Amino acid sequence: MNQKLYLLFIFISLKSFSQTENSKTKQDSIKKEELNEVVITASRRSENIMRSPISIEQLKSAEAKKMGSPSIYEALENVKGVQIITPSLGFKVINTRGFANSTNVRFAQLVDGIDNQAPHLGAPIANALGANDLDIDKIEIIPGTAAALYGMNAINGLANIQTKNPFEYQGVSIQQLTGVNHVGNIDRFSPKIYSQFNLRFAKAFNEKFAFKANASTTGGTDWVADDRTDLAPNANASTGLFGADNPAYDEVNGYGNESANRKTLNLNGKNYVVARTGYRETDISDYGIKNYKADVGLYFRPKPENELSVTYKTALINTIYQRSNRFRLDNYTLNQFAVDFHNPIFQVKAYATTENTGDSYNMRSLAENMDRAYKSDDKWFADYTTAYKNAITGGATVADAHRIARTQSDQGRFIPGTEAYENKKEELIDINNWDIGAALRVKSTLVHGEGLINWDKAFGDFFEKIDAKLLSGVDYRNYIIVPDGNYFINPVHADENLTYQKTGAFTQVTKDFFSDKLRLGATVRMDKADYFDAKFTPQFTAVYSPKESLNFRASYQNGYRFPSIFEGFSNVNSGGVKRVGGLRIMSDGIFENSFTKASIDKFQAQVNTDVNTNGLTQAQAIEKNKNTIQKNPYTYLEPEFVKSFEVGFRGITLNRNLFIDADFYYNSYKNFIAQVEASIPNTTDPNQIPTALYSKNTQSRYRLWTNSKSKIYNYGGSLGLKYRFDEMFTALTNLTYTKLDRTDDKDGLEDGFNTPEFNVNGTLMAQNIWKNLGASVTARYQNNFDYVSFLVSGTVPAYWTMDAQVNYYFKKSGITTKLGGTNVLNKSYTSILGGPSIGGLYYLSLVWETNKI
Template sequence: MQSKHLQIFLLLLLVAVYKTAAQDAYLVSGRILDSVNSQLRNNATVQVKGTTIGAITDDAGNFQLKVAQKLPIELLISAIGYQSQTFLITAVGKEVNILLQPQAMVMDQVVVSASRVSESMMKTPVSIEKLDIRAIRQSAAPSFYDALENLKGVQMTTLSLGYKVPNTRGFSGTTNSRFLQMVDGVDNISPGIGAPVANAVGPTDLDIESVELIPGAASALYGLNAVNGISNMKTKSPFKYEGLSVYQKIGVNHIDDDLHSPTPLYETAVRYARVIGKRFAFKINADYMRGYDWIANNMRDQNPNANVSVGLTGANNPGADLINNYGDESSDRRTLTLDGKKYVVSRTGYAEKDLADYNLHNLKFDASLYYKLGKGAELSYTYRIGNVTNLYQRGNRIELDGLQIQQHVAELKGSNYFLKAYYTGENTGNSYNLRPLGENMDLAFKSNNQWYSDYSNAFLAATDNGSGVADAQAAARAAADNGRYQPGTQAFDDKKNELIHINNWDKGAALIMKTGFVHGEGQYDFSKYVSWIKLLAGFNYRDYIIHPDGNSYVNPESYTDSTKLNTIFHYYSYGGFAQATKTFFEEKLKVVASVRADKVQYFDPRINPRIALVYTVSQKHNFRISFQNGYRFPTLFEGFSYVDNGGVKRLGGLEVMSKYFGVFENSYVRTSQDAFIAAVNNDINKNGLTQTAAIEKNQHLLIKSNYNYIKPEHINSLEAGYKGILFGGRLFIDADYYFNVYKDFIGQVELTKPDKGTIGVDDSTVFYAYDKTKSTVYRMWTNSTGIVSNQGASLGLRYNLPRQYSVSANVSYAQLLHISAGDALIPAFNTPQWITNISLGNAQIFKNTGFNISWRWQSGFDWQSPLANGFIPAYDVVDAQINYAVPKIYTTFKLGASNLFNKKYYQYEGGPVIGGLYYFTVIFDDNFQRK
């Protein structure tokens, strides 16, 4: 009902705001054609010189302008792949045909992100990918954000239907804090989560103008942990794109799905922009999407060898830890002595599909005001808000229920400078963690002591009655579980609703974070003051504002002063950069040198330099090489997290946060504890040793922690590449190679701290390690103790065929080279060795009709994460779309499919199974018909 009201509201908004002011105006119309083959050209820009009046040609090459100026007027015409030109209009009344001269493709494309100043895409000092309006419209992906997956070198991890995580150059994850994502230069990170929530609070498909993506380290210019890459989504200016646009998508997923019946997906979006006078303009955007999410139901056992010594494996393993089942994890297991044997037994837990709400919702809105001050200066203010409900994964699977992110952005920019300030605030609403929910559903039914006692008694009773061990284990579980909350019952729903509102993961499951940050930055181009060199400099400041909630974050001062328990605390950083660019040898050699300094609270300043060279053999052949180092500082969660969850305490790695607990100084590596317990049980069960003798025999397996408080992660990166244009401008080639070396890689390690005694001093600590009730497990954020390196290469090709056909292909290779042996914190590479994309399209295969089809394949790879480890099989999918435009009513119809053949696959262990999504979209776009 809520969505119907929203759609009615949007339609009323459409009627209310769409008015045409045509008084005292005449019509200028015509067509734009390719001068070589006389093909009609869509997406060409036609503008009246000296005004903001303009249009963009439709798919039939037509344009119309309503002009009130006196004749003659001069039109400025430009299009990607063609030389810009002017055309004089001296009379009206008949259509004009304008011929454009082809230019080698991409040579005239301009990008900003690579050097923070405008430059030719052919001559950027580092690898960069760009999606412009034309590429976005022709993409076979359901949205512009989905289209990022087809860019060279990009790996996308799908957490849910509405939550995708992009990454480049290895070490991917479900929370990618190594990849910086911006909207108009504004970081759209979720402060508490420590990474963007996909595009939940980003631009709509109606407002996106282009996306620039830099694979690899970019922290020398951007800081802010941009060590794996950055993307910058540029939105449309109302001065350039004025008018009304409406977008309606209807789709369906879960076709032929064993887990759910076919379910509709809806998305409605509206954009309205208006220029008032010559100086003022505004735009508003609204978007609402709803559907039913992909389902994660992987029931593979992660603890298959727990009871090998007593012959219980597979379905008979009472200590199973099923991936998408919560409440049977390591902290929910005990070793029971039954009939003289040691059995590892876990609580039963609940499947994700019984705990999660897979209904997906995303409502977002933004409004912007712009004012031209003169001399090229512009002042703007933007407000964004997004509210999202979908599935997310950190260490556990999380139900984001009503997560809300708000941004306020103010910016003053001129031709050679900008000043920007913004605030981002977050409220996780009614979100909850599925693992503690499963655990506490079981505990609400029966305490661990009672459940394991009932289990033991039922097992002994069954064996006394002649049952075999496997049957007795099954009977024991059934008896111990008798009367527990059953999914689908009112009692289950009532208890679940109670638990998801308790903000303590030892008793409930609520995820409450109310964090925010203020950010300021500026940049100035001094080039006009220095004739022999281009000089750029900038600065930034950020201050996180953390509201302690007692579970995700606590004020560390409250450890010794309870009055500080609810006191807000801060985490700040500041830095600056300078960049110099100089050309030599008649501008054939461009040298770009930059240096950045960052100071983050609790750490000494760090310096990030970059040196890059671009050699232009000719305008069509450019070679580049660059070297830089970079630092990634701990995110808010990595530094300050404080979580109690089922016997596992998660702590941020900053000394101010975790020194109070003394974990790093006095703990065993958790994996060594597991190996030690398994060896002790084996000697008891198979070799007849006493428990004491088995512990003393195997205590050498325990490894004392040598980890320490968290430090910044450091990367040295070397990149080389080539961009070239061949065959008269029809073939574009972009190739690159990179080599990275990481030190102090940030990650998590599980450590076990004895409740009493000092390791190496008291022999009792080994007995505490065997009895889990006498030790505490900590999951600590820290650094790898060794060196990590990786390398890779990618190749992108695009060829323009006759009659407006084009084919493009890219292939990326990634390899993990070295990880130091003996390091319990093994950085998860989580990256396929090969990723390939091939697409074929034509924007005008018939009159007003275009299509695009793409094929994507990636090789299998190993996945590691706190939730689950495993092998991800190779998969390939086909996306396709066909579109038909009706220029007279400014409307385009698009029929498409993501995963056309409905192949089921998943992209990470514990993630959802992804099938086909089929959709039909109607776009009314008068955005380019400026009045």
């Protein structure tokens, strides 16, 4: 489906919205569901969604179940303003308002107000530690910065998954969803079974004590990432070798042939860039998915409106994860303990999350070191040189000589599928050093405590007289990392854990004016993190409601994001390149003494061109082009910063049949946390620096976390429409526009915007078509967009996709059946470069629920 068909779909929907025949029952339903809907995430207190001071979206469980998505979490793709990218069938990433990536550290994800991030990443592993479908009540999403109230790096947005309280939702619920994917020969797999099992048990023993337990398992075969586009197509342009003839060939989902695995060889008077052969992801990866999660909770209500809860969550993850490289997560575990007490006046909460990466490994490092395990780089390139020269002497063409040289140099290589290969693979994925192995071995803990107080509840008479509300909060967080000697080290005390602490506090005041038609709010927040000065974050909001069904809002706020543990403290050796955290404690002296890789690459290319086409000797070419090399202009990390202005409207019209929600925002960013590659020459003689930087063997190479010097501006808006035709049919339409406005002082380190300009979706839902039969169809479209990452950069093609489902409720047995599919037309697409091709998933879900225990 193209854009014209989508515009036709929207036109038909809007045409239908103009109808005015409505029943009293429908009007009352709209009023109840929209006018009286309550949210808690936007202001950290219960409030009417119509008068929310900032944009907030919500997806209720009951509505999500009527969509074609197999889970509520995946149904978020149908929510206004939300972008979901899919690095794996078992790992989906939520983002809003641009600057998306597969480890989205700018978007926070909570479950009942508790952060469910993996500590060392600073971002969640999708919904791995979240709630299962049977326990989710609704999901609230703040698109845009939420830093003033939450202070947990939520400068792009925040999602809060709210679960069902066992006092209000009792009973036993069981779901079995069985499906099939890899249908129609879209990749190397024949059709594979996908299975998800969910269980919920909740019991209130009396009005004071309740218990809840949940369990979930997910199994299947992941989508395949097999993009064979050459990432170095012009590495040998000066010698006329392109495509299959290019000896530096580096396909997107092939690893071990990247820049760190290439060398410039002088062969018969010409300089050629040659890469080692590497391995495709399809050869080295395990595409099996086996994820498990469970949680239990005890709940105590000593008196009405007072509740104490003690909960424990655990997750075991076996799936694929994408960051700057692709990783296989095996036996990756997360555990979380939480205590929460709240009443109308105050709330206190404390939790601890532990992370153990288990037997996980880096696919790129595995491929690199699988090659080196049978022959070192020096030996391989020496053999290549000899074989090439012999082939040329024997009369072979240049292209054929390169092919012959590779074949002979690869003799003895480990072949995927053989016993020798599998034994070597098991050995390498257990070596925790990426220069010689591939293991990801991280153990970390996040400890968090916070408290809130509603002053207007504590001193009700006073605040009622002045018609105002006052809320204050304080929080503390500590990240604790066990140094593993490869991924993390403690540069000061080698035998002690790394710690990284943050504290914050905020106060929010709101006041109503003009008979409660105008509500003004102001918030100020202070955050202090180790290694950084205190940062202050203000927020100002206004909501004008001339009547209950018409609400206009405006807000201005700032937001900060402090570096994650990995950005600040990493210490990774990988393929001869050391990735170093950007805090001075980790990278002292490197910034000041290094030269940028971008300038070194340009210098090397110019030298090769002069040798190959202009007849210069290597020494002459180095002397001619030495001024191309540039000193590293970057320095140690500072927090990211965003300014955001937003206006919006929310209302109900057309005899209360049409719900409208619209917003527009403008953001400016600076100090984007990014990576720069740089090298320090292994010489202190200024005259020898160019020669040292021409060869990889005479320089120390680094990838450093730093701040971009660019100032970036983006804007956008979204429009959501919901129309109920009658008691049977409901239509939803969402249009999101997201635009990168401009980049000042552009330095090439700014994060990729990585977001489509247009994203539109429409859903038509029907219930009680015949008795308890319901159905829905959803269509989505997004245009092509530029994608930038360290793994691969390029253009993500536009795509459209369709989900559909039919459901039936068997009232007597308490069973709901749902037959559905995502991407039902099975037109494969990719949501990010380097990620998998996504086909159709077709499933049957059976849910049995009872309130009798």
